[in-house]
Structures are given as C-alpha cells and as structure tokens.
Amino acid sequence: MxxxxxxxxxxxxxxxxxxxxxxxxxxxxxxxxGKFDFKKVNSLSExxxxxxxxxxxxxxxxxxxxxxxVMKYTATSAGTELSDTAEDPLAGKRVILGVKHCDxxxxxxxxxxxxxxxxxxxxxxxxxxxxxxSPRCDQAATHCxxxxxxxxLETLDAVDVxxxxxxxxxxxxxxxxxxxxxxxxxxxxGLTSANGSAEAExxxxxxxxxxxxxxxxxYQEINERMQGQFDSPTFEEVPSSCVSCNTCAFVCPTCxxxxxxDEKIRDKGVRYKSYDSCNNVYFTLMAGGHxxxxxxxxxxxxxxxxxxxxxxERFGVNLCIGCGKCxxxxxVNISIFEVVTKVASSMQE
Amino acid sequence: xxxxxxxxxxETPDICTYRLKFRDESLTEQFDWLPGQFIEFSxxxxxxxxxxxxxxxxxxxxxxCSIKRAGIVTADIHRDIDEGDEVGIRGxxxxxxxxxxxxxxxxxxxxxxxxLAPLRSLIQYAIDNxxxxxxxxxxYGARTSADLCYKEEIEEWKTNKSLRVILTIDKPEDxxxxxxxxxxxxxxxxxKPKVExxxxxxxxxxxxxxxxxxxxxxxxxAPKDVITTLEMKMQCGLGKCGRCNIGSTYVCKDxxxxxxxxxxxxxxxx
Numbered sequence: 297m298x299x300x301x302x303x304x305x306x307x308x309x310x311x312x313x314x315x316x317x318x319x320x321x322x323x324x325x326x327x328x329x330g331k332f333d334f335k336k337v338n339s340l341s342e343x344x345x346x347x348x349x350x351x352x353x354x355x356x357x358x359x360x361x362x363x364x365x366v367m368k369y370t371a372t373s374a375g376t377e378l379s380d381t382a383e384d385p386l387a388g389k390r391v392i393l394g395v396k397h398c399d400x401x402x403x404x405x406x407x408x409x410x411x412x413x414x415x416x417x418x419x420x421x422x423x424x425x426x427x428x429x430s431p432r433c434d435q436a437a438t439h440c441x442x443x444x445x446x447x448x449l450e451t452l453d454a455v456d457v458x459x460x461x462x463x464x465x466x467x468x469x470x471x472x473x474x475x476x477x478x479x480x481x482x483x484x485x486g487l488t489s490a491n492g493s494a495e496a497e498x499x500x501x502x503x504x505x506x507x508x509x510x511x512x513x514x515y516q517e518i519n520e521r522m523q524g525q526f527d528s529p530t531f532e533e534v535p536s537s538c539v540s541c542n543t544c545a546f547v548c549p550t551c552x553x554x555x556x557x558d559e560k561i562r563d564k565g566v567r568y569k570s571y572d573s574c575n576n577v578y579f580t581l582m583a584g585g586h587x588x589x590x591x592x593x594x595x596x597x598x599x600x601x602x603x604x605x606x607x608x609e610r611f612g613v614n615l616c617i618g619c620g621k622c623x624x625x626x627x628v629n630i631s632i633f634e635v636v637t638k639v640a641s642s643m644q645e
Numbered sequence: 646x647x648x649x650x651x652x653x654x655x656e657t658p659d660i661c662t663y664r665l666k667f668r669d670e671s672l673t674e675q676f677d678w679l680p681g682q683f684i685e686f687s688x689x690x691x692x693x694x695x696x697x698x699x700x701x702x703x704x705x706x707x708x709x710c711s712i713k714r715a716g717i718v719t720a721d722i723h724r725d726i727d728e729g730d731e732v733g734i735r736g737x738x739x740x741x742x743x744x745x746x747x748x749x750x751x752x753x754x755x756x757x758x759x760x761l762a763p764l765r766s767l768i769q770y771a772i773d774n775x776x777x778x779x780x781x782x783x784x785y786g787a788r789t790s791a792d793l794c795y796k797e798e799i800e801e802w803k804t805n806k807s808l809r810v811i812l813t814i815d816k817p818e819d820x821x822x823x824x825x826x827x828x829x830x831x832x833x834x835x836x837k838p839k840v841e842x843x844x845x846x847x848x849x850x851x852x853x854x855x856x857x858x859x860x861x862x863x864x865x866x867a868p869k870d871v872i873t874t875l876e877m878k879m880q881c882g883l884g885k886c887g888r889c890n891i892g893s894t895y896v897c898k899d900x901x902x903x904x905x906x907x908x909x910x911x912x913x914x915x
Contacts, residue, residue, distance in 0.1 A: 369689050375668065376647055376689060376731045413898055414883040526912045553887035556880050560690030572886070579888060580878045583694070583716025586851065588877070588891075588914045598914075602890065610893040 299471040300480060301494055302487035309459065309467050311486055314340050316391050316429075319483070324393040325352050334358055334392060345394030345429070345459075350437045350624045354549040355395050358386055359403060359422045362546070363570035366556070371563040381566075384418055391427045391479075397452050398442040398619040400428050402549025404454035408611035409552060427479050430455035434505055439620025441511040441633055446519075446614045450502045462497035470498070511633050515614070521640035522605045526597070530642040534635045535596035537628040538575070544599070544622035544632075545573030550615050553579070574598045596635070604636050646672055650730050651707050656794040657787075660759055661723060662699065662711045668731060676737075678702050679744065680767035681874055681902045684736030685882050686710055691721040695879040697901070698737060699762040701769035711762040711794060738882035739901050742767050742846065742872060750844045751780040753836070755857055757828050757849025758787050761794050763874045763901075764848055768802070775807055780843075784836050786813040786828040786853075790821055811836055829856035833864065840865045846872045858905060868906035875901045875908075875915060891915050 304312065316322055317340060324343030325332035332347040334355045365381040407423065410416045436443075443449050452458070456476030460468045468490055471477035480487075525531070545551040555572040558565055572579060575595050581587045589595045607615035616632065623631040652664040667673050683697045694716075700709040714723045726732065752771060756764045764783075771778050783802060787793045793812065803810045813824035813831045824831050828849065832838070838845075845866055847857055854873065861871055877889040877896040889896035892912045908915075 371689070376733070378647070378733075409885065412884060414885065416885065552885070554881075555886070555888075556693055558687075558690055558692045565690045572888075574887065582876065582878050583719055584713075586876075594914070598890070601892075601912075602887075606890065606893040 299473075299477050301468050301470040301490040301498075302480060302484055303462070303490040303494060304467050304469065304487050305465055306467065308486055309469075310340060312469070312483070313345060313393060315485065316393070316483060320427075321388055321390040322393060323355075323358060323390060332394075334395075337393075343394065346431055347394055348437070349396055349398075349433060349440065350620070352394075352396065352399075354402065354547060354619075354621060355392060355399050355428075356402065356406075356549050358392065358426075359419055360406070360552060360554075361386070363568055365566050366569050367567040369565050369567075371565075384421070386422050387418070387425065389425045391429060393429050395428045395430045395455065396619070397430055397432055397449055397455060397458070398440075398617045399549045400430050400454040401442070401447055401449075401452060401617045402619070403428075405550050405607075405611075405613050405615060405617060406552055408613060409607075412611070427456045427475060428454070429457045429459065431459040432461075432501070432505070434461060434501065434508075436505065436509040436511075437620060437624075438510060439623040439631065439633070440509060440618065441513060441620065442618035443506050443509055444511070444513045445515050445616065445618045446608070447617075450499075450506075460498050461501055462494060463500070466497065468494055468498055511620075513633065513637055518636055518640045519604060519608060519614070522601065522636060523609075525639050525642075526601065528639050528642055530639045531597040531600070532593045534638055535593060535630055538592055538596060538630055539628055540575050540577065540592060540595075541627060542573035542575050543625045543627065544630075545575060546571055547621045547625045549619060549621065550603075550617060574602070600632065600635055600639065603632065646676075646734050647731050648734050650726055650728055650732060653726070653728055656711060656796070657792045659714045659723075660711055660794055661714075662709050662794075663722075663726065663732075664707045664709050665732065665734070666707045673706060676708075678708075678737035679741035680770045681739070681741035681763060682737040683739050683879075683882070683901060684710070684734045685738070685880075686712075686722075687733030687735075688718060688722050688725065689733055691725075692718045693733075693735075693880065694718045694722075695882065695897075697763040697766065697874065699765050701766050701773060703770055703773035709765075711759060711765075713759045735882065739897055740899065742874075742902055744770075747844055748777050749779060749842075751839070751842055752778055752782070753838050753843055753845045754781075754783045754785075755828060755832060755845060755847040755849070756783070756785045757853040758792060759794065760847075760849030760853070761785055762848075764846060765795060765798075767846060772802075772805065772808070780809070781807065782809040782811070782836065782838065784811045784813070784828060784832055786815070786831065786849075788815045790814050790818055827856070828853050829860040832857065833860050838864065840870075844870050844872060848874050861905075868909060869904050871905035873903060873905065873908070875903060877901070877915060 325347040326335040332352040337343045410419045453472045458470045603616040647668040648665040654662040687693045696710040699711045879889045884895045884898040
C-alpha cells in the first residue's frame with residue numbers, strides 16, 4: 297500500500313496542528329524550567345512540536361506512567377475489600393505532537409515485551425488509541441546515534457505521520473502507517489498532495505541530517521562482539537564513577553523495569569506500580585541477603601547487555617534506540633555509547 | 646484472589662507453613678497448578694512476595710506455602726498473620742517440573758532446609774501417581790534437627806514402603822538417630838544412587854546446591870538429568886518487570902525449574 301504524502305508550508309503546518317488541537321485530545325512538548333515534557337494542550341502556543349531533542353523528555357510516561365495505582369483495598373471487620381482504581385486517564389483516543397522519531401521507535405521496541413505472553417492491556421489500549429505525529433530532526437544533537445542502530449530512521453514506521461522539511465520552506469507530511477494515512481485523510485483540510493520533487497527533497501533532508509552525527513557505530517559488529525563480553529574486565533572499569541542515581545533509566549524511552557509496592561494508612565491501602573532500575577542496588581536483593589548483582593559494575597553490565605544483547609536475542613530488536621537521553625541527563629557524564637564501544641573493542645584474546 | 650489462612654504450622658523456629666483456601670470457594674476448583682509453579686503472595690499493606698506452592702494439586706481444597714522469616718515482608722507475615730486472616734494471591738506462575746520426562750524414571754530428591762518446599766509438591770504428586778514412577782528416594786538435610794521441615798509428613802513418608810527416606814543433620818545431636826553430615830557427603834557415602842534411568846531433583850541453599858552438583862558430577866550424572874528450581878527476586882511474575890532476568894531468560898516465565906544443563910548456558914549471575 298502506497299501511503300500518502302502531503303505538502304504545506306510553515307503557516308499551513310501551524311493551521312494543521314491548531315485544527316488537530318481543536319478536534320482531538322492532544323498532547324505536545326510543554327516547556328517548564330527549561331525542559332519539555334509531554335502534556336495535554338488546548339492551544340498550539342502552549343507547546344512546541346519542534347522542541348530541541350536534548351531538552352525534551354520521553355513520551356513514555358503517557359504509555360507507562362512513572363507511578364500508577366493498580367489496586368486499592370480496605371480492611372473491614374467482614375474481611376478485605378478490593379477495588380479497582382479510577383478509570384485510566386490515558387486510555388482515550390488522542391494525538392501526540394512533536395514526538396521524536398527515536399522516541400517513537402522506543403515505543404515500538406517496548407511493544408515486544410508488553411505483548412509477549414501476558415499482554416498488558418492498559419499499555420496496548422493506550423498504544424492503539426494514540427496517533428504519533430513526529431517531526432524528523434534536521435540536525436543531530438551531541439549524544440544522538442539513532443542512525444547507527446538496527447532500524448531505518450529514514451522510513452521509520454513507528455511514527456504515524458512524519459513531518460519533514462523540504463526545499464524552499466516546504467514541509468511534507470508523510471503517512472507511515474495505515475492509522476496515520478486515515479488520520480491524515482480525515483484532517484487534511486488545507487494540505488495538498490505532494491508533487492514529484494517531494495521524494496528527492498525528503499531524501500536530501502535525510503542525507504544532510506545523517507551527515508550531522510558526531511557519534512557513529514557499526515551496530516552489527518558491536519552486537520556480535522558484546523555477546524561474548526559478559527566477563528570482560530572492561531565492565532569493571534567503565535562505569536566506576538556511576539552514582540547509582542537511576543536517572544538514566546527514568547529518562548530512557550525503553551527502560552521498562554518496575555516495582556510493585558504497597559502503601560497503607562490505617563485500614564486503607566494502595567498498591568503502586570512505579571519505575572525502577574537495574575542500577576538500583578535493591579533491584580535484585582533477595583530476602584535473606586543474597587544479591588546476584590551486589591556490586592555496581594555488575595548492575596551496569598546488566599544495563600549495557602540488556603540494551604545491546606539480551607533484548608535483541610529475546611525479541612529481535614535492540615533495546616537502546618540511540619536517543620542520548622541517558623548521557624545528556626547523567627550527573628557524572630557516563631555515555632552508554634562509549635561504554636559499549638569500549639567493551640566491544642576490548643575483545644579478549 | 647483472596648484466600649483465608651486455614652492453618653498455620655510452625656515447622657522450625659523460622660519457617661511456618663500457611664495452609665490457604667479461597668474465600669470464594671468457587672475458585673478452589675478453577676485454581677490448578679503443577680509441581681514447581683509459584684504464586685505471588687500478598688500481605689496487604691506490607692507487600693508481595695514470591696513463594697512456591699509447597700503442596701500438590703492432587704490434594705485439592707487447600708494449598709500450602711512454607712515461608713521462612715528472612716526479610717521485611719516475611720517478618721510481617723510471621724508476626725501479623727493468624728489463622729482465619731485473609732491474604733491475597735496471584736498465580737500460578739512459571740513452569741513446572743518436567744512431569745512427562747520423569748515418567749518411568751527413578752526419582753532422587755535432594756533437599757536442604759526450606760528447599761524441600763518445592764520438592765514436596767512433586768513428592769506428593771509422585772506419591773499420588775506412584776505407578777508412574779520407579780524408585781523414589783528422598784535425601785533431606787538441615788543444619789539441626791530443629792531446622793527440618795514437614796516432620797510429621799516425613800514420618801508418614803518413612804512408613805511408606807514405596808519410598809526410601811534418608812535424613813541428615815550437619816552436626817551430631819544426643820537424641821538424633823539418623824545420619825550426620827552435610828547433604829552432598831551423605832549423597833555420595835550413604836545414598837550412592839544408581840545413575841541409570843534416574844532423574845535428580847534438587848533444591849536448597851546455594852552452598853548445598855554447589856557441592857551437590859559437584860557430587861552428582863562425580864557420581865556420573867549428566868547435567869540434563871539434574872533438575873533444580875531457582876530462587877530469584879521476582880515481582881510481577883508475568884515477564885515484564887525485569888527483575889528476574891538472567892541474560893535474556895525470564896526466570897518467572899522460562900523457569901523457575903531448569904535442568905543443570907540449561908543453567909550452565911546462562912550467564913553466571915544467580
């Protein structure tokens with residue numbers, strides 16, 4: 297199926313976004329204290345769909361909340377009463393503007409774990425009911441390496457609609473999924489079908505973008521070499537400055553480990569599902585004191601191996617999507633790109 | 646699902662068996678499991694813990710969880726739960742002992758301390774389907790005689806002529822008439838199991854497992870014939886939360902039951 301590309305200009309794009317916001321529940325990157333977080337918006341002026349990537353947080357919390365109530369209970373003299381929590385506020389039909397391509401890929405990668413065996417129906421519903429509209433970057437940021445990984449960013453179908461800058465201030469809106477195609481058809485007022493030079497202009501835009509990367513790796517080689525590096529002494533050296541703050545996991549679009557905890561006040565209690573991280577010393581600590589990853593380098597090894605080897609082995613896709621958020625946010629400047637390239641290049645004889 | 650605590654049996658100073666039945670009795674028939682599977686057990690307000698089901702579904706109506714006081718939630722469980730109280734459970738989760746592979750084989754159970762709990766489910770299952778299995782031998786040890794679990798049931802096993810039961814404790818005690826010595830030593834010196842057509846099912850503290858595996862190796866057992874059940878920190882039980890990952894393996898879905906051959910292929914991180 298050939299998916300449609302529409303053509304417009306900056307004013308047309310603004311009008312398109314405004315029309316979406318009027319007609320749909322819409323989320324976009326909203327600036328607060330210098331960071332952009334995805335929030336519900338009522339007008340385009342509240343958000344910036346072109347927000348700069350190093351300062352934009354992941355859209356993941358709209359699919360996998362940082363902390364969510366899963367169950368409530370009350371202890372009565374007659375016994376324990378369980379009650380479901382309020383209706384899921386993220387389950388309705390919605391449009392998200394300004395999702396970066398890498399971030400959308402993150403959701404596509406997460407689908408694999410959420411849909412194997414037990415299906416997380418909340419997550420599935422949120423995914424199904426969401427349209428992702430995603431501007432393609434023109435320029436890589438310092439820690440970006442999305443073009444080096446195991447997916448084709450140029451034709452990425454993790455986004456429903458890609459927004460791409462063409463020549464002469466033209467802007468192209470390209471449907472990448474059938475969902476996106478239908479959405480564009482229904483909301484295309486003021487847009488015109490793209491003409492013959494569109495393909496070439498979009499290609500040119502991608503080439504310029506791809507040439508702007510400071511970081512590049514040979515993914516195939518890194519993945520293959522890492523497979524045999526579980527015992528590499530390099531793991532013991534690399535992350536020694538890590539302060540185990542878990543920030544890397546909390547900002548990561550694909551980290552999905554969580555913990556289940558109970559909070560109780562007198563006879564009422566709530567059970568929460570909240571973000572957790574393998575960098576946390578308590579993550580694998582068992583009652584009785586045994587901990588399979590008692591030291592920092594082992595926890596970091598788990599992080600790097602899960603991102604670049606284990607998930608790929610299990611689900612066929614690399615877990616790291618090369619967005620650089622962990623590196624940008626790390627208080628001690630640990631770069632996962634540097635860690636894996638260093639480990640992979642320290643091949644043991 | 647809400648369960649009522651039907652009975653609490655103080656097995657040892659720090660292990661209690663909680664016999665559970667469903668508050669909604671219609672769930673009793675629906676709830677089915679195979680030996681080796683586990684549940685998530687909630688003491689509402691304290692949290693959830695992972696425990697194996699220590700009894701067999703061939704004995705329906707109730708099911709048992711044997712819980713050692715080891716951490717925060719288990720301490721709360723021991724302190725706060727009385728007979729008649731309500732607890733929450735989810736499950737059953739995980740894989741089970743390879744019942745088909747075990748058919749027609751000699752079964753050798755090697756357990757230490759609380760490690761007898763998952764084996765007990767399979768032992769009961771084997772007793773209830775006795776004609777499906779050849780010789781059944783149970784070697785069980787603990788540090789002291791007071792640390793042995795399921796004492797009454799073991800007495801029953803000893804009177805069952807189709808079972809061979811060998812008990813041992815680490816150090817001599819005045820009134821102790823059975824074997825003395827650590828489990829791997831008794832395995833090699835007393836049990837002397839025949840390798841042919843035998844499957845070994847073992848569970849116990851890591852140090853016992855380590856030396857038991859070495860002893861089994863010396864006795865000539867192939868790693869594929871040695872089955873164990875892993876203890877890992879788990880929370881969701883659904884292959885999502887990431888806690889029980891060993892390499893690309895999810896212990897909660899792909900395990901907790903593994904052969905020694907399978908364990909050897911995993912990264913050494915458990």
